Amino acid sequence: MKFGRRKICFFIVLLYVIFSLYAAYNVFFNTKAISRVHRVVKKITAADSAKGLGGQLRSDPVPLEGGGWNPWEEDERAESLSVLQRRRLEFRAYQARIAKDRPRRHKVQIWGKAAIGLYLWEHILEGPLNPTDRKAQWREGEVQSGTITFSFYTGPAVVQGQVPLDTDSVVLVLNGREDQKIAYATRWLEHAGALVRTHALAHVAVVMLGSERCANDWLRPYLRAHGGFVDLLFLVYDSPWVNERDVLQWPLGVATYRDFPVVLPSVEMVTSERPYLCNFLGTVYRNSSRETLMEILKQHRLERECDITARERWVPQETAETLRRYQTALARSDLTLCPVGVNPECYRIYEACSYGSVPVVEDVGTAGGCADGGGAGAGRGSPLRLLKASGAPFLFLRDWAELPALLERERRMTQGEKVERRRRLLEWYGTFRTRMRDQFTQALEETFFRTG
Template sequence: MKIPKRKLFLLVIFAYVAFSLYAAYNVFFSNKTMSRVHRVVKKEAGPPSGVARDGGAPFFADEWNPWEDEQVEYNSALNAKREAFKQHMAKIERNKPKRYKVQIWGKAAIGIYLWEHILEGPLNPTDKVAQWREGELQSGKIDFSFYTGPAVVQGHVPLDMNSLVLVLNGREQQKVSYSTRWLEHVESLVQSHTVSHVAVVLLGNEHCKNDWIAPHLKRNGGFVDLLFVVYDSPWVNDKDVFQWPLGVATYRQFPMIRANAQLITSNRPYLCNFLGTVYKNSSRETLIHVLKQSGLDKECITTAREKWLPQESADSLKNYQTALSQSELTLCPVGINTECYRIYEACSYGSVPVVEDVLTAGSCAPGPSSPLRLLKAAGAPFIFISDWKELPAILEREREMSQEQRVDRRRRLLEWYSSFRQQMKERFTEVIEETFFKNG
């Protein structure tokens, strides 16, 4: 049967309309679950439908987010990484070595030996006669800062830490009075809880009479935790009182000498030297007499004076340093105490000290290792004699030594002295760490 074209056309129109209505129904009114890619996600939280968010466009409850699951997983992984990183950094911080701060006030010339020769710290300005000099360095777990000079006065030193080392001179009564005033100042800082830990480096009395400082030691009810004292004091116990080296005469501007090839290998024209004060009825008179009697004074640089002079001139310092650098041996007779600056100054130039190994009068500790027990314990490669009458035989052996032997001995002396200073640095640092900061 043939369908008329008009009916066929109407049938097509009807089918199109019906399909359009069906499609519209499925799009706008069907509740069937759609695929994950095309679903509409209903938000639980947020403003009601049609309410503007932050003054912007209206916010609708249903927002389409086809990648929600992936985003949730990504955010979760990112948060886990962030937390792991935080824990890692916290662990590094916990395991990081703790550092401590200690301030040193140098109110005696041996403070320069401590800072420049032992700790090898810098000083600014470099001018040795500046009114105010300061420096900083790290040693072990400690950050040290150092202040010295006439302008370093009580109440005018920047104190931003609670641990303090005070360098004092107790050699004579005038120095003791000055040092006592500094101790009283520091005691007031302890009482006000500004300072918690105190150590003293003391140039002690040459007869080891240091009773004036005893009441200030913590063992006697005072506030000083540690005492580092020069000379063979009977108080030394390596617990709270330690022996400290005298060092070079920094008060006479003796410099820090750096070893070099010229210092080690040079051909030194003199066997020995002695430049110093000759006291009446002392072994120094015997020394000069032995040199002249044997004719050895012509092979040694000798300059004797009758009166001790506290200061060097530029010329006398230069002459002294020249004598040390051009002599194989430096003669070190006893003075008020066996330990003298000359010993350390000779070491600085690689000139072997010939030391009169005699215990002087006073209250210093006797014993098989005294005097100079600190140097002997460190294995000092010196020549020790008990009488200057032994000197001619020593110098005769010097004549027979080859240049190679002399150079080798010089090198060993300089290496020993460098090692000795390093040992003192480590000992000083470790003792302060253990005493001041043992509880963290």
């Protein structure tokens, strides 16, 4: 009995050992088992593909080792490739739209060969200049406006052929007020014309300080509309040439040739109580309305309430002391008297705006061809069209005999009313310069770089 029991136990142990060895073999040594989750695809070498598959494409179903196919894996792979390809195409289309919508940048050089170039650059475009020394022989700067990157060059060392030309578009800033200036401006125009003829330049615009009597006929042959090469003209004063297409009016600005600076508004400038009703520091020409103004000031004893300094002869340059004296008068007066000279538009108007001193402007025409309809004679048309069209908050007089009544109204104004008026003037002048910058940039964009 014991022997039979021992045999049975031995037999059971033997079966257990055999089963364990078989199980271990299947787990560790048998690689032919294929699970339903992880299917093993037979690897096909290049030689096998050529011999056994008869040129079968890589996209054809790959046979499993057991001779079957795995259509689910092939469908998933094809779908993944399709999604990836579609996303790539969508991304490329998105990049193309971005590139199409992105505004193209352009380069324009400005050659400043007249003092009004500094008003354009520093006051309108608000560009930097290096070096900062105003007496430097060569000064340059760069600024962006709209789609244009402007480069500015000025100073005595900026001569023909010495400006590094890295664009085909140039704006010339010139002075054509008198014969000597016209001769100098003509040489620069001829230089630009030669560059156009040799295809070094494609586009030329001119900012011109024209004649105070609007006698600018010497300039006409250079305009493209008259067979020349100048695409666009920005012209100072109320010329009848202004048509808002290829001839646009440009502001005279401040006297940069006398080193009048860029003035930054401050709270004190707006709110301070100014000791003078008005000011006039300037030259009194014989037989001009300025003589009439001085007589009225003396007759009504207004010299005590207004800061008045008159001289008989015009002086082209300021000293540091006279410039400081003039700026102080603007900053300490509620009003700045602006009698006409050869032309109603004068530097004093813009300089008064810089300090929040309201310009009192003599609203009369002058002799010459600057009226709306042209021709000789005073009083034709309305002067100061650019400023009036911009809504300038000035005080306009037809005759200086109206000044005493105007000053009487000033005396009755409260400090709060004066502060509010001063604030409006400074805001208007800032907006005016911004508008001129935008118009300047847009005119160049449309004329130089328009498509179609």
